[in-house]
Amino acid sequence: MRALNTxxxxxxxxxxxxxxxxxxxxxxRTTGFKxxxxxxxDLLYETQRRAGSPSSDQGTNVPAGIYVGSxxxxxxxxxxxxxxxxxxxxxxxxxxxxxxxxxxxxxxDGRTAYTRDGAFDLDADGRLVTAEGYLVDPGIxxxxxxxxxxxxxxxxxxxxxxxxxxxxxxGQVQLARFINKTGLESxxxxxxxxxxxxxxxxxxxxxxxxxxxxxxxxxxxxxxxxVTEISSLIAAQRAYxxxxxxITAADQMLNATTQAFRA
Amino acid sequence: MNNTxxxxxxxxxxxxxxxxxxxxxxxxxxxxxxxxRSGTFSEFVMPVANADAAPAGSRSIxxxxxxxxxxxxxxxxxxxxxxxxxxxxxxDGFLTVTTPAGERFTRNGALSLNERGDLVTADGYPVLSExxxxxxxxxxxxxxxxGDGTVSTAQGIRGKLRIVAFDKPQALAxxxxxxxxxxxxxxxxxxxxxxxxGAIERSNVNGVTEIARMIEITRAYASLTQMxxxxxxxxxxxxxxxxxxxxx
Numbered sequence: 001m002r003a004l005n006t007x008x009x010x011x012x013x014x015x016x017x018x019x020x021x022x023x024x025x026x027x028x029r030t031t032g033f034k035x036x037x038x039x040x041x042d043l044l045y046e047t048q049r050r051a052g053s054p055s056s057d058q059g060t061n062v063p064a065g066i067y068v069g070s071x072x073x074x075x076x077x078x079x080x081x082x083x084x085x086x087x088x089x090x091x092x093x094x095x096x097x098x099x100x101x102x103x104x105x106x107x108x109d110g111r112t113a114y115t116r117d118g119a120f121d122l123d124a125d126g127r128l129v130t131a132e133g134y135l136v137d138p139g140i141x142x143x144x145x146x147x148x149x150x151x152x153x154x155x156x157x158x159x160x161x162x163x164x165x166x167x168x169x170x171g172q173v174q175l176a177r178f179i180n181k182t183g184l185e186s187x188x189x190x191x192x193x194x195x196x197x198x199x200x201x202x203x204x205x206x207x208x209x210x211x212x213x214x215x216x217x218x219x220x221x222x223x224x225x226x227v228t229e230i231s232s233l234i235a236a237q238r239a240y241x242x243x244x245x246x247i248t249a250a251d252q253m254l255n256a257t258t259q260a261f262r263a
Numbered sequence: 264m265n266n267t268x269x270x271x272x273x274x275x276x277x278x279x280x281x282x283x284x285x286x287x288x289x290x291x292x293x294x295x296x297x298x299x300r301s302g303t304f305s306e307f308v309m310p311v312a313n314a315d316a317a318p319a320g321s322r323s324i325x326x327x328x329x330x331x332x333x334x335x336x337x338x339x340x341x342x343x344x345x346x347x348x349x350x351x352x353x354x355d356g357f358l359t360v361t362t363p364a365g366e367r368f369t370r371n372g373a374l375s376l377n378e379r380g381d382l383v384t385a386d387g388y389p390v391l392s393e394x395x396x397x398x399x400x401x402x403x404x405x406x407x408x409x410g411d412g413t414v415s416t417a418q419g420i421r422g423k424l425r426i427v428a429f430d431k432p433q434a435l436a437x438x439x440x441x442x443x444x445x446x447x448x449x450x451x452x453x454x455x456x457x458x459x460x461g462a463i464e465r466s467n468v469n470g471v472t473e474i475a476r477m478i479e480i481t482r483a484y485a486s487l488t489q490m491x492x493x494x495x496x497x498x499x500x501x502x503x504x505x506x507x508x509x510x511x
Contacts (some may be wrong), residue, residue, distance in 0.1 A: 001282070001284070002283040004283070007290060041439065042287070042440070043439050047436065049328075051435070052447075063331070064332070067436065068280060069439075078375065078385075093360040178378070202401050209402075249478070250282060252485070256485045260488045260491065260495075
């Protein structure tokens with residue numbers, strides 16, 4: 001009976017749905033995390049009677065045909081790239097992006113990765129690095145004599161150096177954006193990498209046209225909404241149960257037939 | 264004598280098929296823009312078979328056959344997603360999509376951009392505007408879709424999504440992947456059809472209805488099986504009685 005397989009595809013789909021929801025909830029407090037959702041599609045249909053086919057030689061047509069579907073499949077788990085709330089940290093190397101763009105990060109394997117997580121720090125050499133110690137690109141080095149480093153909304157990094165009246169400019173934080181940012185691939189550690197689907201990175205300064213601006217001393221929270229996630233979780237669980245009921249029903253029908261005629 | 268079993272069998276086959284339709288509805292309970300189907304049945308009068316033992320007026324035998332699985336085009340729940348490229352259609356319209364197999368229609372408004380900036384569905388099929396496919400560049404910035412389907416960006420109005428309707432939406436054929444195909448030509452949807460941006464239309468499957476229908480199907484199936492079993496018992500006892508030479 002096809003219903004058994006159809007319901008099984010439904011259960012598999014809901015299992016994936018619960019996995020994605022649980023990952024969203026687990027990352028509720030992850031800086032710069034973007035929630036995901038699952039998109040489903042119906043599978044192929046068996047056409048047993050096509051709508052509009054002639055039902056007689058008098059020109060009458062079938063108004064609605066018989067189409068029996070074969071279940072559901074998951075097609076994508078895109079990230080919702082909406083802005084997360086900014087929460088103040090009062091830490092001078094914490095940066096949040098208001099609007100479009102990603103920070104560029106050099107991973108140890110030589111690739112360029114992109115992140116919305118602006119919880120930066122200095123390493124032993126005074127270079128600006130991520131929480132994993134990966135270099136921020138373009139590199140910014142803060143001299144050890146510098147006091148009160150400030151990063152403005154346009155990404156210009158300046159510091160007061162003792163003995164100098166004017167603040168010294170240390171560098172420029174740059175952002176990258178993509179025509180299709182949902183096409184970025186997540187590699188963990190809050191990092192994304194460019195793919196064929198995202199298109200090439202477009203680099204620019206914060207505050208330039210099409211780019212967001214920076215906010216020093218703030219971090220972007222995850223854009224996960226607990227209420228939405230929990231209600232989706234309940235819906236997914238119920239959908240799973242209903243599919244398992246369909247399997248039970250199909251099983252009962254098969255059972256009725258096999259038990260009926262005992263020799 | 265055998266007619267009871269054959270008629271019962273015709274009903275059972277149809278019930279199995281109807282459970283397949285219900286199973287597909289339940290499996291797609293979270294599929295965006297999905298439209299449920301439900302079975303309708305008709306009597307099929309068998310011209311060559313009749314019950315000779317019955318009175319003359321009621322000798323014809325009819326079986327059950329499924330006539331159609333009717334598409335239920337009621338709107339699904341509209342859920343706010345906040346994603347600017349999600350559109351939910353209010354009213355009887357469909358979005359137009361180009362696929363390698365030709366033009367297809369969908370109610371699934373979860374749109375996105377691909378690497379070249381084209382407006383596409385989750386499968387990467389271009390979504391059509393009145394003037395053809397829409398493409399955006401980095402200079403366009405945020406994309407806004409208005410209630411009537413007008414797409415505008417920082418560069419001004421870029422086009423209007425092609426929302427179509429059908430005179431006989433029942434005749435739409437499911438193609439899978441949330442797509443429908445139509446043999447009849449589509450017409451532009453009227454002004455009553457509006458888009459809601461930042462929202463998505465969920466499946467119009469109602470879990471309670473489907474489960475109730477499912478229980479009905481299993482019960483009908485089980486009672487038919489019992490009926491067939493009883494007929495079988497009658498025949499068996501007839502055989503044993505008649506074949507018993509002692510006549511006990």
